[in-house]
Every structure is written in C-alpha cells, then in structure tokens.
Amino acid sequence: MYQLGNLVKELSDKHGRARESLMPILQGIVEKHNYLTDEAMVEVAKELDISAAEVYGTASFYTFLDTQVRGKYVIRVCKTITCSMKGKGEIIQTLEDMLKIKVGETTSDRQFSLIETNCIGWCHKAPAMLINEMPYTELTPEKVVEIIKGYMQKK
Amino acid sequence: MENKGLNKVDLIFEKIDPKEVLTKAYKISPDAIIQQILDSGLKGRGGAGFPTGLKWKYTAAVKEPDKYVVCNADEGEPGTFKDREILDRVAYKVYGGMVIAGKAIGAKKGIVYLRGEYRFLLPQLMKELDSFHKMIKQIGYDFNISYCMGSGAYICGEESALFESIEGGRGEPRNKPPYPTTSGVFNKPTSINNVETLVTAMMILTHGPESYSQLGTKDSRGSKVFSISGDTPTPGIFELELGMSVQEFVNEFGDGDTKAVQVGGASGFCVPRKKFGNTIIGFEGVPTGGSMKLFNSSRSMYNVLHNYLDFFAEESCGQCTPCRVGCQQLLKGVEKVKKGEVKSTYLNELMKLADTMKVASKCGLGQSVGNAFRTIVENFREEIIY
Numbered sequence: 431m432y433q434l435g436n437l438v439k440e441l442s443d444k445h446g447r448a449r450e451s452l453m454p455i456l457q458g459i460v461e462k463h464n465y466l467t468d469e470a471m472v473e474v475a476k477e478l479d480i481s482a483a484e485v486y487g488t489a490s491f492y493t494f495l496d497t498q499v500r501g502k503y504v505i506r507v508c509k510t511i512t513c514s515m516k517g518k519g520e521i522i523q524t525l526e527d528m529l530k531i532k533v534g535e536t537t538s539d540r541q542f543s544l545i546e547t548n549c550i551g552w553c554h555k556a557p558a559m560l561i562n563e564m565p566y567t568e569l570t571p572e573k574v575v576e577i578i579k580g581y582m583q584k585k
Numbered sequence: 586m587e588n589k590g591l592n593k594v595d596l597i598f599e600k601i602d603p604k605e606v607l608t609k610a611y612k613i614s615p616d617a618i619i620q621q622i623l624d625s626g627l628k629g630r631g632g633a634g635f636p637t638g639l640k641w642k643y644t645a646a647v648k649e650p651d652k653y654v655v656c657n658a659d660e661g662e663p664g665t666f667k668d669r670e671i672l673d674r675v676a677y678k679v680y681g682g683m684v685i686a687g688k689a690i691g692a693k694k695g696i697v698y699l700r701g702e703y704r705f706l707l708p709q710l711m712k713e714l715d716s717f718h719k720m721i722k723q724i725g726y727d728f729n730i731s732y733c734m735g736s737g738a739y740i741c742g743e744e745s746a747l748f749e750s751i752e753g754g755r756g757e758p759r760n761k762p763p764y765p766t767t768s769g770v771f772n773k774p775t776s777i778n779n780v781e782t783l784v785t786a787m788m789i790l791t792h793g794p795e796s797y798s799q800l801g802t803k804d805s806r807g808s809k810v811f812s813i814s815g816d817t818p819t820p821g822i823f824e825l826e827l828g829m830s831v832q833e834f835v836n837e838f839g840d841g842d843t844k845a846v847q848v849g850g851a852s853g854f855c856v857p858r859k860k861f862g863n864t865i866i867g868f869e870g871v872p873t874g875g876s877m878k879l880f881n882s883s884r885s886m887y888n889v890l891h892n893y894l895d896f897f898a899e900e901s902c903g904q905c906t907p908c909r910v911g912c913q914q915l916l917k918g919v920e921k922v923k924k925g926e927v928k929s930t931y932l933n934e935l936m937k938l939a940d941t942m943k944v945a946s947k948c949g950l951g952q953s954v955g956n957a958f959r960t961i962v963e964n965f966r967e968e969i970i971y
Contacts, residue, residue: 448753449752449753449754450751450752450753450771451753452753453733453734453736453750453751453753454733454734456736457701457734457736487754487755488753488754488755491738491755491756491757491902492701492735492736492737492738492756493736493737493738494701494735494736494737495736495737509892510663510664510851510892510896511663511664511815511851511878511888511889511892511893512663512664512814512815512878514888514892515815515816515884547737548661548663548739548896548899548900549661549662549663549664549665549739549896550702551660551661551665551666551669551700551702551703552666553663553664553666553812553814553815553820553878554666554812554813554814554820554821554822555820556814560702563701563704563705564705565702565705
C-alpha cells in the first residue's frame with residue numbers, strides 16, 4: 431500500500447480527463463508507485479467519471495500496468511528465444527540467489543521484484559533485462575551482480 | 586525467380602538535410618507525393634507488406650477534415666529491434682515521413698505509438714521532436730506530432746489494437762472492415778505506417794522513386810533493415826537490398842553451422858538448410874518485418890517452437906476463441922508429444938488446429954501462429970518427437 435495523495439488529480443490535470451487519458455494516468459501512477467492498488471484504480475475511475483471495472487479492464491490487459499505489489503525496482507528478464515539461448519537461465523539464477531526471491535516474487539523490503547518478460551528488442555545483445563525502464567544488455571552473472579549492487583546502494 | 590544477391594545499402598541511416606527534403610515536399614501536391622510512393626513500389630516494412638502508396642491514396646480519398654498519421658513503433662516481434670535503432674539514430678527522418686504522409690492524406694495530426702519497453706528513449710525523442718516542430722513550422726507545415734506510450738502488449742502492434750490502446754482501452758483488435766483508411770484512431774481516417782516505412786518514404790522523396798525502385802525485385806522493391814540475431818558472429822542491424830536467397834544471407838551472417846533460419850520472427854517462417862538455396866527473402870518467398878534468427882546444429886528446434894508457442898499463449902489477447910484456445914492447445918500438444926503421452930501422429934491433429942486458427946482467428950496474431958508451427962514441425966519433426 432502507498433499513499434496516493436494528489437497524484438491522480440495532478441496526472442489528470444496534466445493528461446486530461448478524456449478516456450484516452452487513462453493509459454498515461456495509469457502509467458504515471460506506476461512510474462511513481464510501481465504498481466496499481468485497487469484504491470488507485472477507483473480514484474482514477476472517479477476522476478475520469480468511468481466505471482472502476484473499465485479502469486481495471488484496461489490496466490489488467492497490460493503487463494507493465496501491474497495490479498499486484500511490485501518493488502521499487504522491477505527487474506524484467508527477457509525469456510524469448512535468443513535471450514534463452516544465450517544464458518537467460520544463468521541470469522535468473524544469479525538474480526534469485528542475490529535477491530533471495532524466485533521469479534514472480536518481490537523482496538520483503540519492497541525494493542526488488544523479479545519477473546520474466548517477452549522480447550524487449552535486444553536480441554543482438556542477449557541476454558537482456560529491464561530494470562524499470564532502463565535496459566541492460568550482454569549480461570553475464572558478474573555483470574548482473576554489479577548492476578544489482580548499484581541499485582542496492584541507491585535505496 | 587529473380588535473385589539480386591546480397592548487397593549492403595545505406596539509405597535508412599544516411600544523413601540528409603530534412604529541411605531541404607521537406608521544403609521540396611511542401612511545394613508538390615498530395616497527389617504527386619502519393620504517385621512517387623506508388624511508383625517506388627514501397628510495401629509496408631512492419632511485416633504485412635501492404636503497398637504504402639495505396640494506403641495513402643485510400644486515406645487521402647476520404648472526405649473528412651480530421652485525419653491522423655500514426656507511426657507504429659510498437660516493435661514487439663521477437664527478433665526485431667530495427668525500429669528502436671532507427672528512432673535512436675534518425676528520429677528526424679521518422680518525423681519527416683509522418684509530415685510527408687500527413688501532407689499526402691490531408692492530416693494535421695500525427696501520433697507515434699512507442700512500445701513501453703523503449704520508454705528510456707523518450708526524453709531524447711521529445712527533445713528532437715521540439716526542434717523538429719520548429720523547423721517544419723518555418724517551412725509552413727501545419728502538423729503536430731505527439732507520443733503515446735504502450736505498456737507491454739505484443740498485440741498492440743496490430744493496427745486496430747493499437748488504436749484501441751491509444752483510445753485508452755484494452756488492446757483488442759477490431760473487426761475489419763472498416764479499415765483504418767476510413768475509420769482508424771478515434772474512428773477517423775488514419776494512415777498507420779511502420780517506423781521504417783515512414784523513413785523509407787522520406788528517402789524516396791529525397792532520391793526519387795526511380796532510383797529506389799531499381800533496388801530489389803519485382804515483388805519486393807527497395808532495401809530493408811534486418812535485425813540479425815541468434816547463432817551468428819555478427820548480430821546487429823544491417824540494411825540489405827531485397828531479393829537475396831537465404832543461402833546468400835547465411836553465407837554472410839552464419840557461423841558455418843547454420844541449420845535453420847527463422848525469417849520474420851515468431852509469426853514468421855522457419856527455413857531449414859536444405860531450402861536455403863531456393864528461398865528468396867522477400868514477398869515472393871519468405872517475407873519479413875526484419876527479424877532474422879539463425880540457429881546452428883547445437884540448438885533444439887523443439888525448444889525454439891516451445892518458446893514461440895509460450896510467447897503466443899501469453900500474448901494472445903484472448904478475445905477470439907480460435908487464437909486464445911488454439912495457442913494454449915498447440916503449446917500443451919507439443920509438450921505431450923515430447924513427453925510421449927500421445928502418439929507422434931497427434932502432430933497431424935495439431936497441424937489441423939493451426940490451419941483452423943489461420944482461417945478462424947480475428948487478427949494477424951492468431952492467423953500467423955501456424956506459420957512457425959507448420960514450418961518447424963514439417964522440417965524438424967523428429968526433433969519435436971524425440
């Protein structure tokens with residue numbers, strides 16, 4: 431859970447309150463709070479004067495609009511064929527060992543979530559992953575350890 | 586069968602003065618622009634290959650003050666990453682192509698739909714867009730481009746799903762007709778073009794349709810940016826003239842042990858070694874939106890097929906039954922065959938299912954799952970079974 435405050439209002443002022451403003455508003459909430467709570471979706475529905483089911487229907491369609499708890503840093507490891515061939519398994523193993531979570535889980539301090547994702551467009555530099563919006567490519571277990579250490583220090 | 590061999594080309598990333606080209610385009614009529622694109626023979630570069638000039642012509646013909654140019658930058662096909670590179674390196678040419686399309690069809694608004702996975706590019710793209718807007722205003726254009734971000738859904742690369750997403754809904758494809766040319770985004774006439782198509786259109790205006798149409802073959806004019814990955818010593822982006830055989834491609838990019846090339850991504854076709862020589866990369870042979878994946882003999886084609894089916898089962902929007910259930914059943918089916926839970930002849934039943942999906946699915950996703958399925962199962966049957 432997080433405190434929404436005036437975020438929905440601010441985002442609606444920025445993007446408008448038409449139906450096509452829905453995606454940018456939801457994206458804005460996720461950017462700040464990493465996932466969408468039921469309360470956030472109800473708040474958006476009120477602000478846009480549409481049903482909460484419509485908001486949930488849209489949000490749940492998109493993998494980046496998470497409706498379940500996600501950490502501050504969402505790690506998405508590409509699992510499509512080239513990344514799979516080039517060592518995705520090792521990368522996942524390294525991340526699981528380091529963060530002490532399995533794929534699909536979030537660390538208890540709510541800092542990291544680890545998930546697998548479909549092709550992110552870095553096949554020529556496989557294996558690849560996204561941490562929030564930043565891509566990291568040509569990964570090795572050693573490289574992954576360094577990257578995650580960097581994020582841990584950021585906290 | 587026309588065969589042009591393997592030739593590297595430098596059009597898409599070539600440095601040009603956009604102001605000069607757009608000033609030239611400003612002075613010619615919409616009809617003349619459309620004629621140039623028609624003459625060039627350009628077909629859409631996203632994969633489906635609809636003639637761009639015709640798309641513009643149909644959209645231009647609709648009498649309606651409010652029209653849109655939409656740039657499809659929802660590059661999600663596994664193995665494709667050329668649009669990211671194009672936006673990263675020559676975004677001004679993408680914007681330029683949109684302005685030209687706008688002039689051709691009579692639109693004042695452009696929307697770039699960028700996949701969420703490429704969001705990190707946005708700050709830089711917006712900065713370039715600001716200066717681009719200033720430049721075209723100086724020339725006299727009344728055209729405005731905005732960005733719309735995707736949020737991780739492969740299906741939104743399908744044009745009508747993309748419109749639904751822009752409008753704030755679930756990215757579920759619409760029934761066609763009506764086609765986008767009459768009823769696209771916000772139900773207005775829309776020309777939706779791939780990133781590379783728009784850049785190519787700008788280059789056709791730069792160099793003229795004659796020089797462009799000399800590249801490629803009768804069915805596949807011009808050049809194409811290929812995204813090359815897999816078992817290759819030189820993965821990356823290469824612009825090549827259309828009309829080469831898979832063999833010529835493999836000679837250049839293979840690792841000496843290539844057993845198959847997946848042309849066109851997960852929704853494309855698998856070409857086995859024995860067919861390299863007589864298969865042309867292009868609309869007369871195997872079409873591609875640019876994705877080229879090479880597999881050497883150390884790879885299991887079962888794993889490749891399983892990975893693709895898993896991808897489709899996740900990315901199917903679930904709206905129509907043939908695709909939703911079909912993707913899941915194909916995936917479960919090959920798993921059962923592999924485990925020996927069913928006879929290998931079960932693959933024939935799955936093949937029928939894939940064929941049914943081709944005719945019964947609502948959009949290109951479900952219709953093309955059978956491409957990879959059929960070509961992998963037919964050519965590597967023993968690898969699927971044992």
